[in-house]
Amino acid sequence: MKLTIWGAAQQVTGSMHLLQLEKYNVLIDCGLDYEKDTYQEENQYFPFDPSEIDLVILTHAHIDHSGNLPTLVRMGFIGQILSTPPTADLTELLLLDSVNIFLSKQNKHSKGRNRRSSGPQPLYLHKHVNETMERFVTIAFQKDFKVNEHLSVTFIPVGHLLGAAAVILTVKDGEELKKIGFTGDIGRKNYPVLVDPEQIPQVDYLVTESTYGGRQHSADTNLQDKLVETINETCVKFPGRLIIPAFSIGRTQSLVYSLNRIFSEGLLPPVKIFVDSPLASFATNIYRKYQHLLNDESQDFYRRKGDEFEFDELSYVQDKRESLSVSNYHEPCIIISSAGMLEGGRIQDHLYYNIQNYYCTILFIGYCAKGTLGNRLLRGDPIVRLRNRDLMVYATIKQTDLLSGHGDHNDLVNTVKTQDPKKIKKVFLVHGEIKSMTSLSEALSEEGYSVEMPLKGVGYDI
Numbered sequence: 115m116k117l118t119i120w121g122a123a124q125q126v127t128g129s130m131h132l133l134q135l136e137k138y139n140v141l142i143d144c145g146l147d148y149e150k151d152t153y154q155e156e157n158q159y160f161p162f163d164p165s166e167i168d169l170v171i172l173t174h175a176h177i178d179h180s181g182n183l184p185t186l187v188r189m190g191f192i193g194q195i196l197s198t199p200p201t202a203d204l205t206e207l208l209l210l211d212s213v214n215i216f217l218s219k220q221n222k223h224s225k226g227r228n229r230r231s232s233g234p235q236p237l238y239l240h241k242h243v244n245e246t247m248e249r250f251v252t253i254a255f256q257k258d259f260k261v262n263e264h265l266s267v268t269f270i271p272v273g274h275l276l277g278a279a280a281v282i283l284t285v286k287d288g289e290e291l292k293k294i295g296f297t298g299d300i301g302r303k304n305y306p307v308l309v310d311p312e313q314i315p316q317v318d319y320l321v322t323e324s325t326y327g328g329r330q331h332s333a334d335t336n337l338q339d340k341l342v343e344t345i346n347e348t349c350v351k352f353p354g355r356l357i358i359p360a361f362s363i364g365r366t367q368s369l370v371y372s373l374n375r376i377f378s379e380g381l382l383p384p385v386k387i388f389v390d391s392p393l394a395s396f397a398t399n400i401y402r403k404y405q406h407l408l409n410d411e412s413q414d415f416y417r418r419k420g421d422e423f424e425f426d427e428l429s430y431v432q433d434k435r436e437s438l439s440v441s442n443y444h445e446p447c448i449i450i451s452s453a454g455m456l457e458g459g460r461i462q463d464h465l466y467y468n469i470q471n472y473y474c475t476i477l478f479i480g481y482c483a484k485g486t487l488g489n490r491l492l493r494g495d496p497i498v499r500l501r502n503r504d505l506m507v508y509a510t511i512k513q514t515d516l517l518s519g520h521g522d523h524n525d526l527v528n529t530v531k532t533q534d535p536k537k538i539k540k541v542f543l544v545h546g547e548i549k550s551m552t553s554l555s556e557a558l559s560e561e562g563y564s565v566e567m568p569l570k571g572v573g574y575d576i
């Protein structure tokens with residue numbers, strides 16, 4: 115059997131791992147690699163023939179794990195895609211959103227030019243997403259699913275995002291039975307709404323993410339206190355507005371639930387809250403649909419108080435006109451909008467109207483990649499450019515990592531440490547910058563594990 119890391123090799127995005135069994139090829143994840151500006155061109159070819167892949171297994175819905183599935187289907191893949199049920203639903207939302215991003219880029223590029231075709235070609239269209247969704251077969255967590263007489267699959271909950279799973283494959287290789295684990299992305303304990311990551315059973319080989327290798331989350335431990343303090347400073351003591359850029363799927367739901375708890379427990383006087391993202395509204399419905407998969411605390415809250423994602427102070431903003439009226443709302447308020455790194459989306463309108471407002475605070479709850487507007491604000495740029503205008507930054511900029519969806523260095527080490535170093539043959543590190551991987555590799559080697567940091571396309575006989 116051969117394992118080849120075709121994506122997220124010594125980088126974060128583009129997860130794609132090929133496992134070649136005897137006459138049966140399994141692809142674990144098929145994500146978009148968007149490390150380069152030219153990513154649409156970069157993702158349009160595969161280093162193998164998509165028609166020769168027999169099965170895809172998807173760890174979770176995030177676009178760097180799922181975002182190139184429609185290209186695979188468009189180029190000839192006709193097998194099934196296995197995932198948990200919430201992952202299938204969230205993937206459909208994210209892939210459709212991805213098409214909209216491709217189309218809007220194309221439109222933007224072709225504006226002012228005569229030929230519409232001059233922009234980057236969309237990697238895939240709505241019809242390819244529909245064809246992709248028809249290939250999904252969903253399997254519940256912790257159920258052993260027999261694919262054929264040589265292969266079975268189990269999904270283990272890992273927190274991180276609703277539906278996210280580690281994939282455990284049991285492979286009959288000749289007379290031998292081998293277990294191979296793929297962690298996908300590993301979440302954190304005590305994360306609002308999501309279950310804690312569960313223990314990965316003993317495997318022979320583990321392919322693990324390494325995003326936060328060498329980094330610890332901050333000592334801030336209480337999200338509720340942080341939110342109460344920030345809202346109090348911005349919207350209660352002063353008549354200000356708090357803008358929280360947030361990814362529409364995952365972070366927004368965890369944040370809304372946390373705010374529901376704060377206001378329903380009377381920890382602050384009522385403050386109006388707007389969730390301004392149509393994608394967030396759709397995703398919230400999926401979280402409601404899988405309420406039984408949320409953590410015990412939020413299920414208990416649901417039994418006592420009802421819908422975790424609906425309360426008096428909260429409004430979901432639907433259309434664009436409504437969104438513009440939020441900018442003109444003159445009472446203190448909280449605006450949750452996307453995109454999380456401020457690159458596009460309705461958040462840009464809110465920034466445009468508020469970044470010069472002394473009474474505005476912008477609270478970042480996620481990572482902002484270099485080169486993004488979010489990153490420029492976080493590093494303290496005094497002037498930023500929005501709608502072709504240079505604007506002075508008078509708003510207060512804050513950040514917390516309490517809603518980061520990834521486990522930190524210790525969480526990653528502890529995930530691997532549940533494996534007996536005498537029994538596991540190899541730990542492969544993926545989904546991390548080289549610096550993070552090196553730190554994690556060193557820590558794991560000290561614990562007695564044999565660790566590899568595979569280069570893209572290098573195959574391992576396992």
Ligand SMILES: [Zn+2]
Nearest residue numbers: 174176274299
């Ligand atoms: Zn993820």
